[in-house]
Amino acid sequence: MTAEQALVNSTETASAQPANGLTDTDAASSARQAPRVGVFICHCGINIAKTVDVERVTAEIAKEPNVVFATNYTYVCSTPGQEMIVETIKSHRLDRLVVASCSPKMHETTFRRAAAKGGLNPFLCEMANIREQCSWVHEDREQATQKAIEIIHTILEKVKGDEALEVSQVSITRRALVIGAGIAGIQTALDIANGGHEVLLLDRYPCIGGNMARLGETFPTLDCASCIFTPKVVEAAQAENITLLTYSEIEEVTGSVGNFEVTIRRKARSVDESKCTGCGLCIEKCPTKVLSEFDRGMTTRKAIYIPFAQAVPNVATIDKESCRYYKTGKCKVCQKFCQADAIVFDQEDEMITEKVGAIIAATGYELLSKDVYGEYGYGQYPDVIDGLQLERMLSAAGPTTGEIRRPSDGEVPKEVVFIQCVGSRDDSKGISYCSKICCMYTAKHARLFKHRVHDGQAYVFYMDIRAGGKRYEEFVKQAITEDDAVYLRGRVSKVYPRGKKLIVRGADTLSGTQIEIAADMVVLACAIVPSPGVEDLARKLRIGYDENKFFAEAHVKLRPVETNTAGVFLAGACQAPKDIPDTVAQAGCAAAKVLSLFAHDHLTSEPVVAWVDEEVCSGCGLCIKACSYDARKMDQRKRVAIVEEVLCQGCGACISACPNSSCELKNFRSDQIVAMVDAVT
């Protein structure tokens, strides 16, 4: 600390005049005066020094005309290394800086801060990557050394052409949009709202709650989902600074972090939300029945419906696809009986535009489609059901009020076979990942079945039991030792009916036997897949998704809730399959990221953006089409294209699209690039 202070003191006094002289004039004078470049070559321990002869590189670079200082050091990124940079900028009156070390992704910020501390504009500091692009990928010391020299030569050319850039400040809209109102979205919304900011909580379904609202009891404590979830739903509905936007979808997203502008389609319910009291009379009188999505086809609902009893908001919605009036023009029974006069048949989708500073995608999951495994007969035999259908049966508010009954004849099943990894870890079905939660919920199902049907027997076909989590392994052990579930290690080949029974033919690789069980009911733990429509949403949010269509996080380990688009965050199973504890943790994390973003007064915008030479621009507009960020617009008066610097991400798409080279990317100008290429050819 004392050394640092001393250094700061000495540099302030000793080089105040030259430093001032430099910073004030470097932008203007860089073209006229000969640049004074300092080069720092890093050993990175032995990461670079093992393959690259850093001494020779230093000697070679020192010979370059504009290089007034060149040195090498074990770790330039270390505190003494940075201090050396600060000191040298002042002692040698450097006006340009090159650090030859790792990728700029690692330490550009570090060295630009050091440059700023030395009184240099940070954008006059460049990094030459001689680690990832040289020492790590080569073995021949001689050739690697030569390549390192050439890499530094190119960066020297670039830094000579660099201009001093200033970061600009942008205001922040302290308001967040959460897409998807399951447990992930609700938790994120609550945490942000409790932090004192306004939240828009959007869901495309008529009510909030998502998949968790469907569940019976939850592992590993077996507490009922409604008991722990309903308070959160109610809290979200009652919170003053949370606005629910149900039955709504994202149409368009423009702008960038801190200032997104989102167009939302509020789908027509054909019911006036403000008038509907949720009395249910219309539902009672409606003549059309269709399968209930919420109960996953286990029951029917009417064409006008409230998905489930505790739905929030408790407002009816007309499903236009099945409503008799919309199909035939006759009926209107609901309108006739509605005492609140809430039915509005000619209601149309409404488009609203909202400004938000951050967006959280929490779109959740769906189960793998039933037709993927024909050999298990899901959809063909009514007594083959999926995990979420069993959840509906187990739910006290479900179609069987918590009793387990065969869908075919309503009898209580005595022998139930659970099949895990239905789709998961099956490359032939295109799903190579583990769905993570099935081992646990199947153990839970097996236990709850035994708790409901005391003389019943549960069989579980599994490949591995993945019970990583607090009290999870113990939970599975209890399923086997206390609730008598028989675990059979192997996949099931086929399920086929024989009389009233379903014959399940599988294997137990532990005993080396082929197993055949005459089951009353079969429950499939279908793979967790992303909700439908995520590709479209990803495109609108300008975020990526992986090969399985789960949203891509910015870094698997270190930035798991951020996306590559600043200001867009992820929560829950839309990023990867996860259970409730993990989802709630990630939701809280996403909220913390949003709150830390909102804690700033202003955002600084990156100044490496596109720039237009108005003299040359012909106003063709190709750059506007090329821009993915809506940063390029046409100045109608001057008939030239302009750059909205706040929105520009500096990707360079417009520059390559421009037919007459009137656009340039600041500090990545064509003349710089050409000089860089010339340096090595």
Place this chain on the structure above:
Amino acid sequence: MKYVLDQEKIRPDLVRTIERLSGEDVRQCYQCGKCSAGCPIAADMDLPPNQVMRMLQLGLTDEALDSRTIWLCASCETCTTRCPREVDLAAVMDALRHEALRQGRKSPIRQIPFFNRTFLRLIKKYGRVFEMELIGRFNVGTLHFFKDVTKAPRLFFRGRLKLWPSFKGRKTARPAFQAVKNAQRHEPAEPPAADESAGNPTP
């Protein structure tokens, strides 16, 4: 092998008997294989020890009772010592041998029960084992008259093989045999052949 599994076959009475005799719950086993990994005789077994447990877990009692494994088990207790679920596998093997004898099943390795019986007879007779007679009886009984005869001189000169039995404490074992007999009389459900393999059948 194909196995039609149903509720009746899981945990049949026989498995419960094995559990009672051994004092272990076969469901505790999670099939990690540590018993089979450390078993010094596993290479010669038809079912590795974990599979014997597996057969019991699935109610496949015949497979367990007719296996060579239960007879080859030396009761060294490496499995018991190392089992992460603290299952006393050696006790389960012991219980399986009891049950196999009680049911009158023929051991796939005939010499082993014969050896055990001979061993116990000598204990009853001398209060301890008399190796010379044991070898003699075993070799005659199995019709391998000259088996291991070449090893006898070295064992003799090292004092490991005596020509005459010790007469000290001859009657000490008899009360134990009497106690077992009495117990069997009072509790006929107990396997009558318990005494046959109660001793440690170290080969």
